Amino acid sequence: MNEIKLLSGNSHPVLATLVANRLGIEIAKTMSLNYSNQETSVSIGESVRDEDVFILQSTSPGDINDGLMELLIMIHTAGCNHVITMDLHASQIQGFFNVPVDNLYAEPSVLRWIRENLSGEDIVIVSPDAGGAKRATSIADRLDRGFALIHKERPRPNVVGRMVLVGDVVGKVAILVDDMADTCGTLAKAATTVKENGAREVIAIVTHGILSGDAINILNNSCLSQIVVTNTVPLGNKEKLCKKLRVIDVSPTLAEAIRRTHNGESVSFLFNHAPT
């Protein structure tokens, strides 16, 4: 009684499996499917009564609403007491919930990746927009490296206007840091801007690699040498289509957060440390 039950939606079974393996448990038996009238149906195949239920659902590009309804129906059978998420686009969103929200950070995992892969380089952290400045400066501080910022104009959603770089990147390896890459128009333009300002190499590190629409093409044709994303969003065969893509596995962080939440331990340890 009162054990962890991990339910997985349709959006990201790969991540669910990684988390389940890490926790040493089975994914609970559920089946979700769409009726021919396109309504979502969820069948529960094992008892969840009095258990500590964790439902893992990411956003799969293109099927957001179906995924969301699936999650809502799954939650509806039990009621939601706690939300665990990673790198919320706006941390204020935490305040909109009536239940506790743990916003985990991909930052420790990102820092480790930088230390392991770019240790000898003269790097500078670049934020592709003003909104991400805080996230980027935090990484720059932790690495004790320089920081630059790009100011951009955005006339319409999914369209990017003119860009201005503030800061010095000459001769350095510039790391663009952002929380989300969707169509990658911003990233590609930012990379070009940084390159034009004299950076030797441009790498992008993005927590959520949605990479929808024409993203893969844009990335392949951009002057970015590497794009690093975490596996919070299913990537499918994108790794094959884009040779520049590198993936950081965040399932240890999620699994540890689940374990700690279940056992009533503090989660804040994970804000600064990435379990291996």
Place this chain on the structure above:
Amino acid sequence: MVRNIVILGGNSHPALTENICNILGLPVSNRILTKFSVGETRCEIKDSVRGKDVFIIQSGGGSVNDHLMELCIMISACKTGSAKRVTAVLPLFPYSRQPDLPYNKAGAPLSKPPTEVPKDKYTFESVPATPAPGIDKTPSFNKDTDMSRMMSRTSLTNGAGHGLVNGLSRTNSENVVDPTPAPARPGLTTLQTQSFTTHDLQNPALINTFQAKPGYKRWVAQAGTLVADLLTCAGADHVVALDLHDPQYQGFFDIPMDNLYGRPLLQRYIQQNIPDFKEAVIVSPDAGGAKRATAIADSLGMEFALIHKERRPTRITDRQNATMMLVGNVANRVCILIDDLVDTANTITRAAKLLRKERATTVYALITHGVFSGDAIQRINLSAIDKIVVTNSVPQDQHRRLCPKLDVLDVSPIFAEAIRRIHHGESISVLFQYD
């Protein structure tokens, strides 16, 4: 002419929105309702709604989930934009009808015990006590439940999985059905639960292979109250629906909820378009709809018959086949089937076949909501139904092109009148009195 009122329409049924607005003599308000490239719904209301009485018309057909999210976001947007009152108008209420178990070609879902695991081999505590890396997997699971192993074998394309649902592969050959690939939902790559329809007769293997843990009877999550909660939570002050499958559903709302009736339309159709309708028989295709059908029969002074779906096993060999029994006499009579919703048209076509067998001369089907999903239209074209009549609570243009037997009744006057009365604070119970 009504003032201080804003009518917005979702993407589900623009034609109905336009009809309603024409009747009310109002323009449809401007809004942008598209999707971001990632697939999230994007909504912009172009007209001011401050202090206005807002009505949002969104039906439940097509991509139900997209439409539901659109509706919630529009409601929320209007509420945030200081609308005085937001009324959600749902000609077809989404998730109002869900079966307890996924539809099974073999008929009634039987909860027979799984054959793979002997009954004495499981315990109720079948999960490791303390989750920790490297701990042994539960012994009662066979190798095939190991997800990572299973993943290495299963392709990520739709329907091509070998009857694998949630890690259980079907081994007993009597139930193996040819795994013809199901029509894929574009852009979906899933693993243990591929996208397939429960009504997909070509590929029932996937549904059949899903089995609950031993000793546990699986159940399907019911989304009904969830939709009610979502609408309320988004900020709807009032909900208007048409011919709810369950009238009790009204009680799940904490806000006023008006359930309009399509009955007057159907009744008028019978009176005007069916010759000698007094001699015809009203037939309910299942026991659940008997009340709806008798109401029409009573008010028109017609006879009534009922089709009863026998779920009990008749013989051992075909015990999974639900048989249908007709209660009442239809020989040499015109039959009028009455129901609230036709989805896959399985029930209605089987009912028509039975009526024909019982020597009915002509079979009409009068149904409020014509969802016609899957291969419903083809099935109706081939069926014994002579005429099928539905309302335009969901878009019917395409269905009408494909089905020469289909007649469509316009529900926009009912909604227009309801909107007008709600706006003016008049009683709408007049709309319920049509005798």
